[in-house]
Amino acid sequence: xxxxxxxxxxxxxxxxxxxxxxxxxxxxxxxxxxxxxxxxxxxxxxxxxxxxxxxxxxxxxxxxxxxxxxxxxxxxxxxxxxxxxxxxxxxxxxxxxxxxxxxxxxxxxxxxxxxxxxxxxxxxxxxxxxxxxxxxxxxxxxxxxxxxxxxxxxxxxxxxxxxxxxxxxxxxxxxxxxxxxxxxxxxxxxxxxxxxxxxxxxxxxxxxxxxxxxxxxxxxxxxxxxxxxxxxxxxxxxxxxxxxxxxxxxxxxxxxxxxxxxxxxxxxxxxxxxxxxxxxxxxxxxxxxxxxxxxxxxxxxxxxxxxxxxx
Amino acid sequence: xxxxxxxxxxxxxxxxxxxxxxxxxxxxxxxxxxxxxxxxxxxxxxxxxxxxxxxxxxxxxxxxxxxxxxxxxxxxxxxxxxxxxxxxxxxxxxxxxxxxxxxxxxxxxxxxxxxxxxxxxxxxxxxxxxxxxxxxxxxxxxxxxxxxxxxxxxxxxxxxxxxxxxxxxxxxxxxxxxxxxxxxxxxxxxxxxxxxxxxxxxxxxxxxxxx
Numbered sequence: 001x002x003x004x005x006x007x008x009x010x011x012x013x014x015x016x017x018x019x020x021x022x023x024x025x026x027x028x029x030x031x032x033x034x035x036x037x038x039x040x041x042x043x044x045x046x047x048x049x050x051x052x053x054x055x056x057x058x059x060x061x062x063x064x065x066x067x068x069x070x071x072x073x074x075x076x077x078x079x080x081x082x083x084x085x086x087x088x089x090x091x092x093x094x095x096x097x098x099x100x101x102x103x104x105x106x107x108x109x110x111x112x113x114x115x116x117x118x119x120x121x122x123x124x125x126x127x128x129x130x131x132x133x134x135x136x137x138x139x140x141x142x143x144x145x146x147x148x149x150x151x152x153x154x155x156x157x158x159x160x161x162x163x164x165x166x167x168x169x170x171x172x173x174x175x176x177x178x179x180x181x182x183x184x185x186x187x188x189x190x191x192x193x194x195x196x197x198x199x200x201x202x203x204x205x206x207x208x209x210x211x212x213x214x215x216x217x218x219x220x221x222x223x224x225x226x227x228x229x230x231x232x233x234x235x236x237x238x239x240x241x242x243x244x245x246x247x248x249x250x251x252x253x254x255x256x257x258x259x260x261x262x263x264x265x266x267x268x269x270x271x272x273x274x275x276x277x278x279x280x281x282x283x284x285x286x287x288x289x290x291x292x293x294x295x296x297x298x299x300x301x302x303x304x305x306x307x308x309x310x311x
Numbered sequence: 312x313x314x315x316x317x318x319x320x321x322x323x324x325x326x327x328x329x330x331x332x333x334x335x336x337x338x339x340x341x342x343x344x345x346x347x348x349x350x351x352x353x354x355x356x357x358x359x360x361x362x363x364x365x366x367x368x369x370x371x372x373x374x375x376x377x378x379x380x381x382x383x384x385x386x387x388x389x390x391x392x393x394x395x396x397x398x399x400x401x402x403x404x405x406x407x408x409x410x411x412x413x414x415x416x417x418x419x420x421x422x423x424x425x426x427x428x429x430x431x432x433x434x435x436x437x438x439x440x441x442x443x444x445x446x447x448x449x450x451x452x453x454x455x456x457x458x459x460x461x462x463x464x465x466x467x468x469x470x471x472x473x474x475x476x477x478x479x480x481x482x483x484x485x486x487x488x489x490x491x492x493x494x495x496x497x498x499x500x501x502x503x504x505x506x507x508x509x510x511x512x513x514x515x516x517x518x519x520x521x522x
Contacts, residue, residue: 003407010403014394135390136403142359142384144406145376
């Protein structure tokens with residue numbers, strides 16, 4: 001099994017698929033930090049603008065800062081009653097999000113819901129079809145059987161996920177350290193300590209959710225590849241479904257993950273995830289976990305259907 | 312020993328092989344002969360466990376699932392992963408780690424270092440065939456099955472493969488298809504003919520009886 005996993009990983013690496021993924025993810029990680037820098041600057045400008053408005057209207061900015069902001073939502077409209085504190089909180093959150101200490105959470109929430117589903121589906125699909133494209137699968141299956149072949153692909157995909165996430169976090173961490181050092185010279189970060197309590201993070205739940213995303217979409221890619229044996233058409237259809245078509249209702253698998261995402265990540269600063277169609281969290285979690293289990297098992301079933309004797 | 316018993320194979324509704332029975336003896340090279348389209352590759356796919364069939368194929372009494380790591384099947388199309396070197400393709404085909412010296416040691420002039428260190432995408436069909444022959448010999452499998460093993464291979468290599476197979480046949484069950492009669496004759500290969508979807512062993516009628 002170890003050799004089979006190593007062979008799958010070697011195909012990913014030497015086929016240039018994994019290096020390209022790492023480079024693309026690193027570029028997106030840099031872009032995410034650049035966006036965060038822009039947000040810090042724009043929130044800072046807003047605070048200065050609001051402070052000037054307060055002064056022009058004879059209002060006490062410092063007094064309002066001491067009171068919490070009130071946000072009232074009427075349908076699609078959001079009304080803010082204490083603009084001074086609201087803008088200050090946004091700037092304080094943006095500064096916290098830019099710091100290296102926020103790197104893991106910010107990277108996971110940025111990549112976990114838009115890039116990773118597409119990335120790991122495509123990786124799984126590629127792994128599941130490349131040997132057939134080069135007519136190698138019959139030899140590999142004849143020697144290893146279907147169970148070892150699919151298990152090796154799933155484990156190698158997990159390895160690729162670990163490497164990708166590690167790369168993203170390292171790049172993100174370095175960028176945030178540099179960005180904080182540079183931006184703190186341009187703006188008075190020390191004047192914006194957080195006044196409102198930061199939302200409590202649960203790193204275990206965040207990592208568990210990202211693992212579920214990898215297993216669900218990676219498993220789907222491996223299963224679809226085993227069933228259809230071709231890369232291009234399923235890849236295009238998936239990308240259209242994932243990135244173009246809006247949610248098809250609360251039971252759309254993408255909605256399950258967005259609903260879970262909103263329950264374990266705070267999206268008030270940095271990357272903003274679209275809101276989920278309302279559904280009970282238990283259904284989202286159940287659907288995600290059960291779906292991942294079914295999709296992982298389907299990989300074994302599909303390859304056996306195509307190779308009926310190679311158990 | 313590979314025992315093929317009452318094997319019938321239909322592909323897309325057409326019966327390719329019907330009630331084939333034969334024994335591929337251990338420590339012997341067996342040459343499966345048949346015209347183009349007679350079903351040799353289909354039978355080899357069944358032996359490899361990747362073709363549906365009725366009947367039974369046993370490897371010293373065991374099912375194919377139990378002998379996978381001891382079986383190596385070399386297909387005619389000699390597929391390789393183009394981005395890997397010849398050495399890496401051998402390792403991938405065998406699914407195990409092997410040093411370059413071990414790979415090169417199985418057939419020193421066949422496992423040419425200049426050939427095996429090149430990217431497989433740049434190799435000709437005959438060279439890719441050599442990579443597969445090296446993999447087959449390096450596998451140390453108990454059951455070696457070659458489909459058109461020597462097609463596209465140059466004359467000196469044919470002689471060398473024949474010599475290497477003669478050596479391996481002392482401890483393995485070897486089945487080959489192909490039309491290199493002279494090379495196989497030098498191996499004292501036992502011949503089984505595939506005629507009209509049935510197997511006929513010319514040297515031993517009790518083995519090759521067709522139903």
